[in-house]
Amino acid sequence: MNNAQPHITAENLTMAYGDFLIQKDLKFTVSRGDIFIIMGGSGCGKSTLLKIMIGLKSPATGDVFYDQEPFWASSEAQRELTKQKFGTLFQSGALWSSMTLAENIGLALQQYTDLGPAEIREVAAYKLMLVGLAGFEDYYPNEISGGMKKRAGLARAMALDPDILFFDEPSAGLDPISAKLLDDLILELRESLGTTVVIVTHELASIFAIGNNSVFLDPVTKTQLATGNPNELRDSHPNFEVRNFLQRGEAA
């Protein structure tokens, strides 16, 4: 695996809802195997950027490139193929409530692979083991706790062995220990699977613990103020806003 190879690139990305500009001129590169953090204050458009990256919302101008291939400029069919290599964990899990955990994980496998029902169940059981939910195959989402839902959502995101995992606020609503365990899990999965990880978060603890690349969005100037390793940005970025955010408002 070549670590220097760019996996995701954003070029002059501008996002807007109608005439309302959210962010403009975003430009960043994510290498293969990076844990890339999208950060910034509330309402700066972090989640919107994620939506554009996973194909839920189209950008106003600019494009996202996966392995140098344009994402939004390509055909719908091509985009569907690219999307199969994504796994997404939504903020509250977004598990389908009418299906058991095993069925939640199995749906994508059923749709996109030729595996039989027994094999799908086996894979689902394995994915649940990975996230520490062994034995919970036949539970419905409303029968498990919030933290378990997140982990089950992660198991579902990993169903198709994705190249890129997207996380929307993974530690929101989790206690510090569960949040730490989830961070460790993300790191461990990145190490063993070589997956590129993109995370929207403003949890500073997570940002420094797992992030090795990032983009900082600013709601005032409506553009990115910084991109790079968050630990370095905290200590030595010339922009005060960036340092202040990363030092919890205590920057000198």
Place this chain on the structure above:
Amino acid sequence: MTKAALQLNDSGQNRLLLSLSGDWLLGSELPSPGPVLDRLQQSPKPASLSFTAQDLGEWDTGLVKVLIAIHRSATANGIEVDAEGMPTGAKRLVALAFAVPEREGARRVFTKKGFLERFGEKVLAGVEGARELLTFTGELVLSCGRFLRGKATYQRSDVTQYLQEAGAEAFPIVSLICFLIGMIFAFVGVMQLKLFGAGIYTANLVAVAMVREMSAIMTGIIMAGRTGAAYAAQIGTMKVNEEVDALTTLGMNPTDFLVTPRVFALIVMMPLLAVYGSLMGIFGGALVGISMLDVTIAQYWAQTLQSVHLNSVFGGLFKSIVYGILVAIAGCQQGMACGNSALAVGQSTTKAVVMGIVLIVVSAAILTVIYINLGI
């Protein structure tokens, strides 16, 4: 792509060596771990199991899931597993998968229930449902008392909105359905009554049927499908989002806040809609009657007027109020009893509509018998 292979070597001294080769990708043809699992259970039991993966190509979940099955069986048989030889990523994943032991008692065991057991459970559920409905009705009555005395907490703007939704916005569909029902009645009436020269009595048939029964029933059923379903879905979703709990923690009674204003809106709007529905039905019937029979508008109108007594009008109005209450109760009760998922909201909505319609039809039958005995 080379074919995946799994080879077991007994290297003596009770040590087993498992060599993995080829590309282990999910969806391609993978060797079954069956023979390896069998060997692990045979005696003499090997003391340890190790791996070599020199000729291993690409791999994904397909490999890890087999390794996990082997690892589990080996551990269960007391065989020491030396994971060193596994590819690094797979070794970590296997370790991760076994990092959190399965929680005791978590796994579900499905037992097949006998017919009697299932039947009994259904009966008990039915009894429980009836009890819940009664409790709900009781709470509603108490809440209505507070509402009338002005002691209930609710938002006035909500009531206006419910009135708008249950009343004005239902006009088009009530117009259409009642108009067509009136026309259908008139068609049947004309065809049959003409046979013995009583065609003009079509006016009686349409007017009495619409005013006494049909308008209220049709409006009730429309409301069950429109408003009752909406109530169940709104309150059910609020329950899923814990909005109902939020009201309770603020010391507000959810029945006062959510249910009574909705019931009130339907009690006010149902009679109005029923009266309007009757007029639309009579109008539809008149169109058919006048065009198919040899009568003037004045004759038809006079016939209609003398056929409808005030008793029938009040009887119809009373029925429409009863149906309105029943539809609102069915909708709100199902919403409040809703479970905690999107699926449950759908089930509650379905139940609300079915229950609303059943209650309407049953109460229509009962009320009709009572009316006949009272001579209304």
